[in-house]
Amino acid sequence: xxxxxxxxxxxxxxxxxxxxxxGLKATDGVSLDVAPGELxxxxxxxxxxxTTLINLLSGELRPDxxxxxxxxxxxxxxxxxxxxxxxxxxxxxVTSVFDSYTVLDNACLAAxxxxxxxxxxxxxxxxxxxxxDAAKEALxxxxxxxxxxAQVDSLAYGQRxxxxxxxxxxGEPSVLLLDEPMAGxxxxxxxxxxxxxxxxxxxYTIVLVEHDMxxxxxxxxxxxxxxxxxxxxxxxxxxxxxxxxxxxxYLGDDADA
Amino acid sequence: xxxxxxxxxxxxxxFLVLAGVPFVAQWLxxxxxxxxxxxxxxxxxxALALNLVLGFAGLVSFGHAMFxxxxxxxxxxxxxxxxxxxxxxxxxxxxxCALVALIVGTVCLRTSGIGFIMITLAFAQMFYFLAVSxxxxxxxxxxxxxxxxxxGLFDLGGSQPVxxxxxxxxxxxxxxxxxxxxxxxxxxxxxxxxxxxxxxxLGYSVFGVRLTAYVASGVLTGVAGLLLANLTAFASPxxxxxxxxxxxxxxxxxxxxxxxxGPIFGAVAYLVLEEAFKSMTQHWMLLMGPTVVIIAMVAKxxxxxxxxxxxxxxxxxxxxxxxxxEGQKDRRAPDALAKEASA
Numbered sequence: 001x002x003x004x005x006x007x008x009x010x011x012x013x014x015x016x017x018x019x020x021x022x023g024l025k026a027t028d029g030v031s032l033d034v035a036p037g038e039l040x041x042x043x044x045x046x047x048x049x050x051t052t053l054i055n056l057l058s059g060e061l062r063p064d065x066x067x068x069x070x071x072x073x074x075x076x077x078x079x080x081x082x083x084x085x086x087x088x089x090x091x092x093x094v095t096s097v098f099d100s101y102t103v104l105d106n107a108c109l110a111a112x113x114x115x116x117x118x119x120x121x122x123x124x125x126x127x128x129x130x131x132x133d134a135a136k137e138a139l140x141x142x143x144x145x146x147x148x149x150a151q152v153d154s155l156a157y158g159q160r161x162x163x164x165x166x167x168x169x170x171g172e173p174s175v176l177l178l179d180e181p182m183a184g185x186x187x188x189x190x191x192x193x194x195x196x197x198x199x200x201x202x203x204y205t206i207v208l209v210e211h212d213m214x215x216x217x218x219x220x221x222x223x224x225x226x227x228x229x230x231x232x233x234x235x236x237x238x239x240x241x242x243x244x245x246x247x248x249x250y251l252g253d254d255a256d257a
Numbered sequence: 258x259x260x261x262x263x264x265x266x267x268x269x270x271x272f273l274v275l276a277g278v279p280f281v282a283q284w285l286x287x288x289x290x291x292x293x294x295x296x297x298x299x300x301x302x303x304a305l306a307l308n309l310v311l312g313f314a315g316l317v318s319f320g321h322a323m324f325x326x327x328x329x330x331x332x333x334x335x336x337x338x339x340x341x342x343x344x345x346x347x348x349x350x351x352x353x354c355a356l357v358a359l360i361v362g363t364v365c366l367r368t369s370g371i372g373f374i375m376i377t378l379a380f381a382q383m384f385y386f387l388a389v390s391x392x393x394x395x396x397x398x399x400x401x402x403x404x405x406x407x408x409g410l411f412d413l414g415g416s417q418p419v420x421x422x423x424x425x426x427x428x429x430x431x432x433x434x435x436x437x438x439x440x441x442x443x444x445x446x447x448x449x450x451x452x453x454x455x456x457x458x459l460g461y462s463v464f465g466v467r468l469t470a471y472v473a474s475g476v477l478t479g480v481a482g483l484l485l486a487n488l489t490a491f492a493s494p495x496x497x498x499x500x501x502x503x504x505x506x507x508x509x510x511x512x513x514x515x516x517x518x519g520p521i522f523g524a525v526a527y528l529v530l531e532e533a534f535k536s537m538t539q540h541w542m543l544l545m546g547p548t549v550v551i552i553a554m555v556a557k558x559x560x561x562x563x564x565x566x567x568x569x570x571x572x573x574x575x576x577x578x579x580x581x582x583e584g585q586k587d588r589r590a591p592d593a594l595a596k597e598a599s600a
Contacts, residue, residue, distance in 0.1 A: 058458065084460025096455045098448050109448065112441050113460040121442040122433075128441070171459060 009037040009205040010071040010087060010174040012057065018065035019049075019056055026052040028229035029066070034175075039197070039206040041216045043240075044226035045249070050209045051093060053226065054179050057207065058090045059083045070175065084113060087174030091164045093183055093209075097152050103163055104148040107135035110170035138170035142196060158189035165196065175205045182212050194218060217241070225249070267518060268435075272428050279420055292416040292488065297528045298423035299484045304508040304520035305430055306477035309470050311506065312515040313443065315450030316467065319374045319502050320361070320381030324354050324475045326388060326497025328482020333400040333492030343406030343413065350483050351476050357384075358475030362468045381502055388494035399493030406487055413487035423484050427521070430477060434517045446470050447515070511552045526552070 012034040019027040026049045034040040042050050055061040057068060059080040067076040075083055098106050108125050111134040126132060139145045142162045147155060152163065165181055181197070182190045194215050200206065201219070210216050216223060217237045224234040225246050233243045240246055275298065282290035303325055310316045331350035340346070365376045394400045405414035413419050437443040446466050449456050453463045486492050495501075504527065512523025530548060534541035 060454075060458070080457050081460050081462055084458070089460075090458055092455070092458070096452060096458075098451055098455065100451060101444070101448070105444065109441070109444055110459050116441065119440075119442040119445060119461075119466070121437045121440050123441070124436070124439045125441050125444050126439075167459070 008174060009203065011036045011069075012088075012175050012205055012207065013069045014057070014066060015069070016066035017053070017056055017063050017068065019052055019061060020064050025229050027056060027063070030226075030229070030231055031066075032224060032231065032234075034205055034207060036205055037202050038221045039201050039208060039219055041208045041210060041220035041223045042226055043210065043213070043216055043223060048226040049229040050226055051179055052229075054090065054177050054207070054209060058088060058177055084171065087172070088177065089168040089171040089173035089175070090177035091168045091179060091181055093179040095157075095160045095164050097160060097163050097167065099153040100151065102149050102151055103139065103144055103155070103159075104132070104135055106152060106163060107139050107144075107148075107166055107170045108132055110167040111135040111138065111172070114172045134172070135170050138166045141169055141199070142166040143192070158185050158192070161185060161189070162193065162196070165193070169200075173204055176200070176207070178206060178208045178210075180209055180211060182210060182215060190215060268431060271518065271521065272424070272431075275424055275427075279417060288416065291420050293528070293532060295416050295420040295423055295488050296485075297525055298420065298427050299481050299488065300505070300508065300528060301521040301524035302423060302427050302430060302484070303478045303481040304505055304512065304524045305427065305434060305517075306474045306481065307505050308509050308512075308514070308517075308520045309434070309437075309446075309474040309477075310467075311509050312513075312520070313438070313446050313450065314467055314470050316366075316369075316471070317374045317506070318365075318377045318471070318474075319499070319506065320377035320379075321474070321478050321505050322497045322499065322501035323361075323381040323384045324358070324478035325482040325485065325501065325505075326384060326492075326494070327354050327357060328479035328484075329486040329492040329496050330388065330394070330400075331479070332406055332483055332486035333402050334394055336402050336404050336406075337394060337400060341404040341407050343408035346406050347480070347483060350479050354476045354479030355472055358472040359468070362471035362475075366464055366467050366471065378499060378502070381497060381499060385494055385497045385499070388497060394492075397494065399491055399495070402486055402490045402492060405490070406483065413484070416488065419484055419488045423481075426480065426484070431517060431521070438517055442466070442469070507549055511549065 012032075014030055014032045017027050017030040017032075018025065028049075030053060032040075042053065044050055052061065056063050059075070059078055059082070063076060067074055069075065070083065070086055070088055073086065075086065075088075078086075098109070101109075105125060108128070108131050111131050112119075112125070112128070115131050115134065116128070136145065136148065139148055142165055144159060144162055144166055147159060152160065155163070161181060161183070165178065168176055168178070182193050185193065190212060197206070197208070197219050208216070208220065220237060222234060222236060223240045224231050225240060225243070226232075227249045232245050232249060233240060235243065275294070278294045279291050282288060282294070303321065307318065307321045310318050328350050331353060332346050335341075335346050335349060361377070361380045365373055365380070368376055389397050405412045411418055413422060438447075445456060445461055449463050449466055456463050456466070482496065485496065508523035508527045509520045510523070511526060512521065513519030527549075531541065531545060534544040538544070
């Protein structure tokens with residue numbers, strides 16, 4: 001697959017990241033180091049602060065302390081727009097696409113950002129050939145090219161989830177933040193997304209939040225386990241599987257993962 | 258969203274009919290119809306402009322009469338001081354409306370929902386009372402305009418020239434709006450209505466897009482005000498009173514939010530009905546109120562939807578649905594699942 005649209009993957013790291021909601025420390029001194037091209041999974045029980053951490057990385061939330069670095073740049077205070085401009089793109093846990101538009105229009109709007117500094121009010125969106133090409137490329141990668149002209153609210157759930165990823169891809173990211181891309185999918189649909197992520201591995205730096213343990217263990221280069229806002233362990237799939245704290249805190253004693 | 262491909266005939270037909278109005282009026286010997294027609298076209302232009310923020314961006318601006326009034330006073334005040342040049346008046350009108358829209362928009366767009374409605378209303382009322390306090394320019398009584406805007410080759414003295422100017426501007430604006438709707442800017446603007454968070458996550462400035470639309474909308478409404486001042490030869494605070502803002506919203510809503518031509522039909526329907534009821538009784542509002550309510554209830558989505566039964570739906574888009582996928586079933590047919598469960 002020729003992804004001439006992809007930017008070079010960039011590293012992503014955080015240092016002592018803190019975010020409080022009232023008295024609750026949703027993110028409590030998180031230091032994370034994701035190498036360029038690495039697929040780094042974040043796991044943890046419900047309420048562990050995974051989505052909060054993604055929101056801190058993407059810029060939707062501002063940290064109360066600590067820093068976020070994208071490549072060599074400190075982006076702790078950068079807005080979402082500035083981070084997107086530097087190649088950090090995300091998908092949402094709850095599908096968040098434009099329902100009244102076609103699949104291709106959704107992808108075009110995502111692809112447009114990198115390719116046009118100004119938004120034309122005169123030229124049709126579909127008349128921007130390079131944008132449409134980039135959008136189609138992302139749809140192809142996510143196997144959505146057959147439904148490109150369908151309106152999004154007519155899509156099946158799994159396809160909407162795939163579009164969620166395609167939109168992040170169409171923005172030509174160097175870092176992808178994927179918040180539970182397989183949430184609510186059937187086994188067959190999940191398998192499709194796992195294959196997709198496998199094909200993206202290495203070409204993007206990916207931070208993957210996911211509950212599907214099979215997917216995580218199959219895909220991740222490294223895994224970090226988040227419990228009550230703290231990272232209690234980071235390591236390879238095997239290390240995490242056999243980590244005593246992780247087994248106790250998350251997988252449960254009877255888990256035979 | 259292909260409806261405009263299926264309704265290509267609507268725009269040419271509409272403007273052809275509108276172009277016939279002055280001739281029919283002349284034939285009937287009723288020049289009043291040209292004045293009424295011009296007024297309708299001017300309000301249609303303002304409604305079209307309002308639709309940019311109300312219909313496309315989903316922002317309920319309850320203060321657009323402010324721009325209408327600013328356009329009127331741009332003509333009134335300049336003409337009072339002897340500046341009858343229409344180009345100068347137009348430039349001042351655009352500059353003032355753009356500046357006011359920039360400032361007001363910057364404040365209002367920090368809020369949303371009810372907050373946005375209230376703050377736009379508050380700003381409009383501020384300008385209303387500012388106009389009332391301008392004793393030099395007639396204050397409460399308004400300001401007579403003795404000299405129509407002169408554009409060199411033509412001037413806007415009388416109903417006919419105003420009618421044709423409004424007709425041309427409305428046509429140009431409608432065509433531009435049709436293009437804008439499908440353009441990157443228009444698509445993003447409409448997307449900010451449905452899902453601002455995602456627009457933000459894609460790296461666009463929701464605030465910037467909304468503000469741009471608000472300023473453009475304000476300027477176009479101001480130009481409508483410039484025409485209105487020439488039609489009535491009068492600039493009055495009443496043009497920026499809040500009921501006028503409300504009327505503009507009603508026109509857009511009964512015409513159909515978000516469609517380009519809907520507001521034009523809304524303005525025509527509203528003002529023609531108003532005129533008809535006024536000729537029947539002085540208590541015309543008693544008839545107008547229920548009529549608007551009925552239109553709003555019967556034609557939900559306005560003109561655009563009431564016409565939709567006329568055209569066949571486009572062929573269903575091909576959706577690939579792997580038969581094994583359980584997740585789809587769950588999402589698509591909760592009722593069916595419930596039935597299954599209870600059976």
